[in-house]
Amino acid sequence: MAEPTYRGAVGTARETDLIARVAEGDRRAFEELYNLYHRRMARFLTRLTHRYDVAEEIINDTFWVVWRKAREFRGDSQPSTWILGIAYRKARNAFRSAARLQEKNLAAAPEPLTNDEPASAEELRDWLGQALAQLPVEQRLAVELCYELGYSCEEIAAIMNCPVNTVKTRLFHARAKLQKLLPQLAGTTTPGDAGGGR
Amino acid sequence: MSAAMRHEESWLLLPWLANGRLSQAERARVEEHVHGCTECATELAQQRLMCEVLTEPDRVTYAPGPSFRKLMERIDARPAAAPERRAARVHGFPAPALSAWRPPGLAFAASFVAVVGLTAAFATAYHWSQPVYTTRSDMRAAEAAPGVLHIAFVPSLPVGQAEELLRSAGARVVEGPDPSGIFGVAPSGSTQADARELRTLAQRLHADTRVLWVEPLAAAAAPPAVQERGTRER
Numbered sequence: 282m283a284e285p286t287y288r289g290a291v292g293t294a295r296e297t298d299l300i301a302r303v304a305e306g307d308r309r310a311f312e313e314l315y316n317l318y319h320r321r322m323a324r325f326l327t328r329l330t331h332r333y334d335v336a337e338e339i340i341n342d343t344f345w346v347v348w349r350k351a352r353e354f355r356g357d358s359q360p361s362t363w364i365l366g367i368a369y370r371k372a373r374n375a376f377r378s379a380a381r382l383q384e385k386n387l388a389a390a391p392e393p394l395t396n397d398e399p400a401s402a403e404e405l406r407d408w409l410g411q412a413l414a415q416l417p418v419e420q421r422l423a424v425e426l427c428y429e430l431g432y433s434c435e436e437i438a439a440i441m442n443c444p445v446n447t448v449k450t451r452l453f454h455a456r457a458k459l460q461k462l463l464p465q466l467a468g469t470t471t472p473g474d475a476g477g478g479r
Numbered sequence: 480m481s482a483a484m485r486h487e488e489s490w491l492l493l494p495w496l497a498n499g500r501l502s503q504a505e506r507a508r509v510e511e512h513v514h515g516c517t518e519c520a521t522e523l524a525q526q527r528l529m530c531e532v533l534t535e536p537d538r539v540t541y542a543p544g545p546s547f548r549k550l551m552e553r554i555d556a557r558p559a560a561a562p563e564r565r566a567a568r569v570h571g572f573p574a575p576a577l578s579a580w581r582p583p584g585l586a587f588a589a590s591f592v593a594v595v596g597l598t599a600a601f602a603t604a605y606h607w608s609q610p611v612y613t614t615r616s617d618m619r620a621a622e623a624a625p626g627v628l629h630i631a632f633v634p635s636l637p638v639g640q641a642e643e644l645l646r647s648a649g650a651r652v653v654e655g656p657d658p659s660g661i662f663g664v665a666p667s668g669s670t671q672a673d674a675r676e677l678r679t680l681a682q683r684l685h686a687d688t689r690v691l692w693v694e695p696l697a698a699a700a701a702p703p704a705v706q707e708r709g710t711r712e713r
Contacts, residue, residue, distance in 0.1 A: 306688045308647055312547055319543035333541075341550040348554060406532050428526075429533040433500035434492075449491040456494070460525075 296360035304351035315344055318361075322368060325425040328410050329372065329418075339375055343368040358439055365430070366440045369422060376418040412462040420455035423448060485512050489519050497526035555683045626672040627653055627663045628681055631691040634660070640689070648683045 296317065302310035319340060326336035346367050354363055413421050419441070426437045438445045489512040495501045496509050513519045628650075632641050645652065645664060654663025666672045666680050677695055684693045 306686055308551070308687060309643065312647070315547050315550070316543045319546065320541050323541035323543075323546075327539075327541075337546045337549075341546060341553065344550055345553065406535060409529070409532055424529075425533070427494050427498060428529045431498045431500060431530075431534070434495055436500075452494050453491055456522075456526075459529075 293359055293361075297354075297356055300347075300351050300354050300360055303348065304354070311344075311348060314347070318344075318364060321430060325429050326368075326372060328413065329421055329425065330375070331410075331414065335375060339368065339371045342371045346371075359436070362436055362439045365426070365432075366442065369426075369440050372422065373418060408463060409459075412459055415462060416455055416458055420451050420458070423451040424455050424459075427452060486516060486519065489513060489516070490522065493519065493523050493526050494529075497523060497530050555679060555686070626669075626677060627665050628677060628684070628693055628695055629654075629661050630664050630684060630693045631661050633689050633691050636689050644684075644687055644689055648680065648687070650680055650684065 296314065299310045299314040299317075303314060322340050322343070323333065323336050326339050327333050330336055330339075343364065347364060354360070358366075413424060416424070423437060423441070426432045426440060427434075432440065434445050434448050437448045441448065485508075489509045492501060492505060492509050493513075496506060496513070501509065513523055632644075636644075641662075642652075646667075649667045650664040651667045652662050653665045656662050664680075664684075666676050669676055672680070681693050681695060684690050
């Protein structure tokens with residue numbers, strides 16, 4: 282079965298309809314909407330937090346708001362932008378509640394990861410996860426929204442409630458830091474060649 | 480635009496060229512630059528690698544079921560967490576936008592609606608106070624079937640959807656339907672539900688707009704918050 286998609290006219294219309302039904306208290310529609318978003322949100326939030334229980338808490342906090350505020354969704358933005366916008370704020374708050382730890386992370390000078398070259402895309406992904414953990418939360422979220430969830434610059438700006446240029450700047454700095462943290466990314470074109478350029 | 484500016488603009492947009500989300504015009508502009516710029520071409524390859532790595536299939540499968548059940552327990556534990564449309568209607572508080580000034584004509588219209596509404600409310604209350612209502616809450620039945628909720632659905636609800644509604648709420652049919660279309664239901668996993676279980680189930684069912692009303696039969700299980708929908712919402 283084809284995986285539910287976030288984008289596309291059909292998907293958007295379907296999600297808009299589901300939100301309208303949720304506004305009327307339809308639990309089946311709520312469950313369907315929840316299932317549509319759970320997997321991807323769980324994936325990128327788990328990568329960000331390194332803990333599924335924290336990711337699950339953020340997802341459920343998000344959908345708690347969706348349940349309460351579905352009536353307020355007017356369709357001015359795409360359903361995914363609205364839901365991910367809520368998730369973004371919840372995730373940011375979760376990170377802020379762990380501010381002390383984060384400040385410690387941010388204060389620490391980022392150091393390149395191990396010199397061992399990743400043998401596969403899977404290892405590269407693990408390394409990337411570690412590198413992302415060293416970025417400020419706003420940059421981390423921008424990276425995930427762009428590369429993993431495939432949002433446009435304008436959509437990310439709507440989700441993060443900031444100007445488009447801020448999104449570009451956040452990704453610009455994130456890319457620069459990732460290049461320092463992951464030298465094996467430099468000069469490679471395929472996962473199999475990762476590290477070959479060093 | 481100078482070559483330096485074009486390079487800077489292209490460099491900033493490379494992540495979206497890699498994920499395929501640039502507009503057609505932007506894409507044409509950036510691609511044209513990348514063809515003649517080794518630095519941007521190398522960076523684009525890296526950006527594509529990032530997209531590839533971050534969108535690979537998961538090694539872990541996340542099952543949404545248990546998480547969703549936790550969320551619904553949380554929602555059911557707080558009946559006030561129903562979608563805000565209903566909350567606003569129950570408590571009668573105007574939304575912030577409605578508190579703004581309105582033309583005087585609206586006040587007359589609102590007064591008229593209020594009078595009509597109150598008249599209808601009194602008429603409905605009188606109607607519900609008649610014997611036809613009390614027979615549905617026959618206390619002999621309560622004695623015969625403690626731990627059972629009686630429920631009525633909106634008349635247009637197909638049987639299949641009613642069954643699905645009950646199943647998702649964790650209820651099973653134990654009686655009925657009687658000639659009025661009223662079912663007796665009990666919590667799915669319990670043979671002799673206590674008052675708390677019944678209260679939780681009643682609140683869960685009541686939150687669904689397709690449920691006309693839900694009413695406890697056993698006196699011990701009578702949750703004060705669970706009334707007929709129409710009565711509660713006035």
